[in-house]
Amino acid sequence: MKIEGKKRLWQEYQKEIPDDRYFYVRSCVRQNFFPASEKAFLQIMKGELGKDVYENASHTTCSGIGYHSDVVPFETSMTIIARQFALMTSSGYENLVTSCITSFGLYNEVLETWHHFPEVLEKVRNFLRQATGQEFTIPKNVSHASDVIYKFRREIGEKGTFRLVNRYTGKPLRGVEHIGCHYSKMFPSKGVGGAEYPHVLVGMIEDWGGEVIDYPERRHCCGFGFRQYLVQANRGYSISCSRKKFESMAPYKPDFILTNCPGCPMFLDRWQYALGEMEGVTYGENGQGIPVLTYEELAGMVLGYNPWDLGLQVHQVPVEPLLDKIGIPYDPEAKFLGKGGEYLGKPEAPSVLKFY
Amino acid sequence: MGLLYDRLTKDVRFVEGLKACLNCGTCTAICPAAEFYNYQPRQIAETLQTRDDNRIEALLKSDTIWYCGECMSCVTRCPRGNAPGLLITVLRTASQDLGYFIESEKGRQQLALKRTVGDWILQYGYCLFPANILPENHPEQGPIWEWEHDHLEPVMDRLGANYKKTGPGVLRKVPDEDLEELKKIFDVTGGTARFQKIEELSRRKAEEMGMEFDDTMTNEYFRHIYTTNSKKHTEGE
Numbered sequence: 001m002k003i004e005g006k007k008r009l010w011q012e013y014q015k016e017i018p019d020d021r022y023f024y025v026r027s028c029v030r031q032n033f034f035p036a037s038e039k040a041f042l043q044i045m046k047g048e049l050g051k052d053v054y055e056n057a058s059h060t061t062c063s064g065i066g067y068h069s070d071v072v073p074f075e076t077s078m079t080i081i082a083r084q085f086a087l088m089t090s091s092g093y094e095n096l097v098t099s100c101i102t103s104f105g106l107y108n109e110v111l112e113t114w115h116h117f118p119e120v121l122e123k124v125r126n127f128l129r130q131a132t133g134q135e136f137t138i139p140k141n142v143s144h145a146s147d148v149i150y151k152f153r154r155e156i157g158e159k160g161t162f163r164l165v166n167r168y169t170g171k172p173l174r175g176v177e178h179i180g181c182h183y184s185k186m187f188p189s190k191g192v193g194g195a196e197y198p199h200v201l202v203g204m205i206e207d208w209g210g211e212v213i214d215y216p217e218r219r220h221c222c223g224f225g226f227r228q229y230l231v232q233a234n235r236g237y238s239i240s241c242s243r244k245k246f247e248s249m250a251p252y253k254p255d256f257i258l259t260n261c262p263g264c265p266m267f268l269d270r271w272q273y274a275l276g277e278m279e280g281v282t283y284g285e286n287g288q289g290i291p292v293l294t295y296e297e298l299a300g301m302v303l304g305y306n307p308w309d310l311g312l313q314v315h316q317v318p319v320e321p322l323l324d325k326i327g328i329p330y331d332p333e334a335k336f337l338g339k340g341g342e343y344l345g346k347p348e349a350p351s352v353l354k355f356y
Numbered sequence: 357m358g359l360l361y362d363r364l365t366k367d368v369r370f371v372e373g374l375k376a377c378l379n380c381g382t383c384t385a386i387c388p389a390a391e392f393y394n395y396q397p398r399q400i401a402e403t404l405q406t407r408d409d410n411r412i413e414a415l416l417k418s419d420t421i422w423y424c425g426e427c428m429s430c431v432t433r434c435p436r437g438n439a440p441g442l443l444i445t446v447l448r449t450a451s452q453d454l455g456y457f458i459e460s461e462k463g464r465q466q467l468a469l470k471r472t473v474g475d476w477i478l479q480y481g482y483c484l485f486p487a488n489i490l491p492e493n494h495p496e497q498g499p500i501w502e503w504e505h506d507h508l509e510p511v512m513d514r515l516g517a518n519y520k521k522t523g524p525g526v527l528r529k530v531p532d533e534d535l536e537e538l539k540k541i542f543d544v545t546g547g548t549a550r551f552q553k554i555e556e557l558s559r560r561k562a563e564e565m566g567m568e569f570d571d572t573m574t575n576e577y578f579r580h581i582y583t584t585n586s587k588k589h590t591e592g593e
Contacts, residue, residue: 028482028483028484029483031482031517032482032485032486035517035526039516039526055524055525056524057522057523058530060477060481060482060530060534061477064483065473065483065484066473066474068426069469069473069474070449070452071466071473071474071550071554072474072477073449073545073546073547073550074367074445074449075547076542078545080541083537105428113369113372116372120368127545131540131541131543131544132537132540132541181429182427185427185428185431185432186431186432186439188432220388221388221425221427223388223425224425224427225389225426225427226425227422227465228389230468230472230473231465231469233582233584233585234462234465236392237389241388241392241425244391270496270497270501273496273498273500274495274496309516314500315500316497316498336503338511338514339510342510344503344507344510344511345506347498347499347500347502347503348503349499355499
């Protein structure tokens with residue numbers, strides 16, 4: 001095939017990502033389970049790259065988990081999202097960046113709905129006027145925070161102190177990437193590489209010196225399933241999905257799992273512990289698990305941030321084996337200390353998964 | 357064409373989700389729920405295409421519509437551009453609007469979702485709130501979460517959060533005037549009405565089942581719907 005034809009073919013897999021002036025909306029799951037990741041994102045964007053990222057303290061949840069648990073009606077979620085747009089408009093921004101993949105999917109679902117059904121947009125404008133008196137402009141661009149890190153991956157790599165290379169063997173570290181389902185399965189054109197070739201995490205791993213493993217269940221859901229995890233009686237669904245992925249990836253001996261959705265890393269981390277307790281199985285080397293990372297954590301590691309500032313101490317699967325392979329220094333004694341250096345006690349060790 | 361079918365077609369997600377299904381089963385092949393539960397998204401589309409109100413009503417009262425995880429993997433794969441996962445959102449909306457959700461074990465769980473995620477949205481401005489993610493309800497979160505939960509404020513502080521404080525930042529206190537706006541949005545868009553319906557019909561169902569019911573998350577009915585799995589949902593059980 002001629003180069004021109006190839007370029008044209010790949011054109012539909014490209015995505016426009018703005019290079020500055022972002023209105024940042026946070027993620028419920030990431031704030032609860034990976035709070036330091038959102039802090040790292042802002043530190044990288046503002047401190048390392050000098051970008052303008054604005055957070056309006058009045059923004060709220062987009063209600064996405066409630067919407068996909070089917071307790072929040074679509075009209076309610078659309079109007080909450082319209083309110084976020086109103087805050088963006090009044091703050092003078094046009095590019096929305098969301099920390100959450102469920103939010104990213106829902107923002108796109110709402111915008112597509114308004115595009116195809118303009119009468120629904122008018123209805124939502126009226127709902128918002130009635131409820132809060134606000135008006136809004138539709139964003140020029142909606143990106144996920146992982147899109148933005150992907151865009152600046154080379155700059156991050158150049159500024160970085162560490163490469164994803166095993167210092168004992170000199171070989172690239174082997175990562176598996178897990179893309180959140182709502183990133184591009186619903187609206188492929190909204191994600192880098194679409195649904196078939198999502199490149200957003202691959203680009204980071206490869207540019208930072210690592211190697212990506214392909215494995216059979218690479219695109220299977222982590223198993224959140226909203227009500228399938230949130231209600232205790234349904235959690236068999238959730239753990240079964242994660243187990244299917246672990247069984248499929250383990251033979252390739254990955255050094256780490258990289259994710260862009262805030263929920264997936266929590267499930268892929270915690271279910272390794274639960275499977276250890278339930279079945280006596282572990283998926284890493286020597287009774288260890290496979291460390292699971294957010295893209296902000298991985299970027300922060302490359303940049304040489306203190307692992308405990310990145311929140312790696314709140315992972316149930318310890319990340320130290322990976323830090324050791326890369327050669328990132330850390331103080332084991334400081335792992336469970338508070339901000340002022342006070343000792344907060346230690347978590348109990350799991351009975352199967354190696355923790356200490 | 358039936359009245360119930362007509363009602364579903366008024367939802368724009370139905371128009372987007374069902375064009376013309378050829379029943380190829382590709383959605384079932386990719387579906388994580390089909391792998392776990394006695395469930396086939398293909399059958400959902402097939403039933404809807406019959407436009408038979410009796411079959412649709414039976415579906416709305418069944419466990420079947422509650423098995424999907426809304427991962428939307430089916431959307432990518434459908435060769436005709438249908439979206440079975442989106443149809444599920446339409447069916448779950450109708451099941452609640454018509455009061456049919458209390459007729460199934462999985463449908464009754466909507467009360468648990470309303471009293472957790474639903475109420476937390478209005479109370480805190482977040483779908484999840486760490487103080488409320490109790491280790492006893494989440495044994496799978498492991499000892500790390502138990503430790504974090506026991507030391508929530510210093511751990512959040514260490515990780516750079518602005519937990520329960522004013523101004524921007526992770527898990528900040530969402531100002532009362534903003535929570536008030538969320539409440540007004542729920543009032544004008546039908547969110548409050550749905551919450552009230554879930555509460556009222558659940559109360560009646562608890563009475564019918566002879567179970568204690570109050571506004572806590574420890575009452576007999578709540579614990580029953582939150583923890584009971586009759587094990588009739590998966591193959592071989």
